[in-house]
Amino acid sequence: MTAVATNTVSVMRQIEEQYNKHIDEHVDKLVDSFNDIVKVAEIKDKDKFVVAQEGYQIESQAAQIVRSSEALLTLITDLKQHLLLNDTKTLTQLTATRSRVLTEQRDEIRRRVVRLRDELDVAIHEMERVCFRSLAV
Secondary structure (H helix, E strand, O other): OOHHHHHHHHHHHHHHHHHHHHHHHHHHHHHHHHHHHHHHOOOOOOOHHHHHHHHHHHHHHHHHHHHHHHHHHHHHHHHHHHHHHHOHHHHHHHHHHHHHHHHHHHHHHHHHHHHHHHHHHHHHHHHHHHHHHHHHO
């Protein structure tokens, strides 16, 4: 491998590790928040103050779930955008396919034009022959 290729692979691995780290962090936060909500939601004798505290705790955990979910959705969007913009293999295949289709269409149009030209030549020769024959008579 060349130095550039090695450097590119190294950078890609670092980016992958960063994405994996962020995903793991947010998934852990989601799991922890769900666990905390389940623990707080135990049914037992509670006074109004404890119920209010637990309600606040559940709301804050739900907010954490929403933040983590939004962060994961942002990561998904980033990954999709990166894939769409940097997937050169697919882009090259799409370009080659489109180029091949356009070339085939161009060749077909050229064949049709040549065929029409030949038909027109035959028609003109027939018209000239008929016209000159009628003048000769």
